[in-house]
């Protein structure tokens with residue numbers, strides 16, 4: 001049996017990001033992926049939000065994505081555009097880029113990091129004991145790991161076998177999504193129906209059409225047929241536009257569910273395996289990638305033995321509320337996109353409100369992931385929030401904060417008197433950087449905050465401790481997040 005410290009079931013966006021995080025932390029990690037190649041049947045997600053661009057920037061790979069996509073304002077709530085171009089972030093925008101490309105870029109990076117990937121096989125079962133997990137594969141093989149992470153999507157087998165409940169809400173609407181040839185589709189291709197929005201749009205340089213259509217009856221489970229597609233087109237547009245050469249036909253719903261716990265001992269969940277919801281707002285892939293960035297360094301420290309297993313409890317504690325909020329906002333958006341007059345009136349009211357500065361900022365930050373605040377107790381507003389990508393003057397010249405995080409290691413940024421703090425017992429684990437910064441400190445939504453004397457930054461870019469001229473609480477924070485001295 002082959003051994004790895006961590007086995008990841010599923011090499012979609014979440015599994016790939018987690019593999020990269022663990023590989024950067026020098027953990028022996030492997031992916032088991034059902035698909036023979038990274039090829040996706042259809043286009044699925046259409047892009048990345050600001051915070052995801054930031055986390056990729058923190059690892060030094062964001063240019064790979066930016067160079068392939070289209071920078072644009074993508075944040076929206078129930079189709080109401082939310083412009084974030086005045087936000088205090090280097091990436092005050094989103095990126096239009098199909099999931100296929102996103103996955104390919106992530107997979108190339110993971111390959112460079114030399115992560116073994118067992119393709120064309122499924123994880124079919126596992127048993128865990130006190131020291132590890134035996135993972136069964138569909139080709140009859142087996143792997144032994146200290147931890148197994150289910151990044152195996154919404155129908156996650158890992159979640160089911162781990163006995164983790166998946167409570168939530170059944171669908172209120174089902175959609176067909178298709179990519180096909182059509183002839184003579186209408187100019188006004190976005191049409192509101194009673195239950196939401198239907199749309200046809202040209203893709204592949206105008207050669208093909210992507211259709212998203214509401215079904216008359218809520219369906220789920222079985223594979224949709226060409227007849228279902230024709231029926232839905234006729235119901236909305238009065239014609240099937242001679243639909244043919246269908247390369248992708250799938251169904252999605254607004255089923256909304258979240259795993260009650262993200263961990264059962266040595267088995268964890270991330271991404272769609274842990275939470276599913278309507279695609280409205282384009283958040284699913286983004287939340288999954290950010291789950292991976294929260295979990296990666298923690299799991300690495302536990303595997304290495306520098307932190308106790310209880311550190312993994314903070315993964316659920318921090319990430320469950322984030323996805324729970326996404327579930328609520330997608331349900332609200334689905335409701336606000338219905339086409340009856342009363343819902344339209346509610347949508348218009350919401351649009352009016354979202355033109356005001358404060359609501360626009362709040363909702364823009366929520367959808368783009370820039371307002372995430374892990375509850376690390378009371379204190380400076382930076383505590384638990386994302387560290388801004390400031391331009392610092394360091395002994396080694398001008399450096400951006402995100403550049404200091406490329407290695408996925410924690411950083412103690414000392415902005416006050418050199419040598420005023422002592423982190424000697426953690427010197428091997430935490431990088432010490434003396435720096436000066438004379439500019440404003442500004443956070444999304446909150447605006448200006450007081451300049452700190454020092455900040456302890458976790459590998460995921462969240463602030464674990466803020467210094468105000470003394471080392472009060474520093475040892476506790478270092479011990480909590482990076483292990484006992």
Ligand SMILES: Cc1cc2nc3c(=O)[nH]c(=O)nc-3n(C[C@H](O)[C@H](O)[C@H](O)COP(=O)(O)OP(=O)(O)OC[C@H]3O[C@@H](n4cnc5c(N)ncnc54)[C@H](O)[C@@H]3O)c2cc1C
Nearest residue numbers: 010012013014034045046123153271272282283284285286
């Ligand atoms: C129509 C549509 C539009 C969307 N638009 C957006 C958007 O604009 N923005 C956004 O952020 N999100 C969007 N999403 C959601 C996004 O596609 C998902 O949230 C994202 O793919 C989740 O990534 P994941 O890696 O967690 O899971 P998945 O992408 O589902 O990956 C799971 C992987 O696990 C593999 N696998 C499954 N079971 C096993 C097994 N037993 N053993 C081995 N391998 C296994 C699968 O082959 C797959 O590669 C959209 C979704 C849909 C359907």
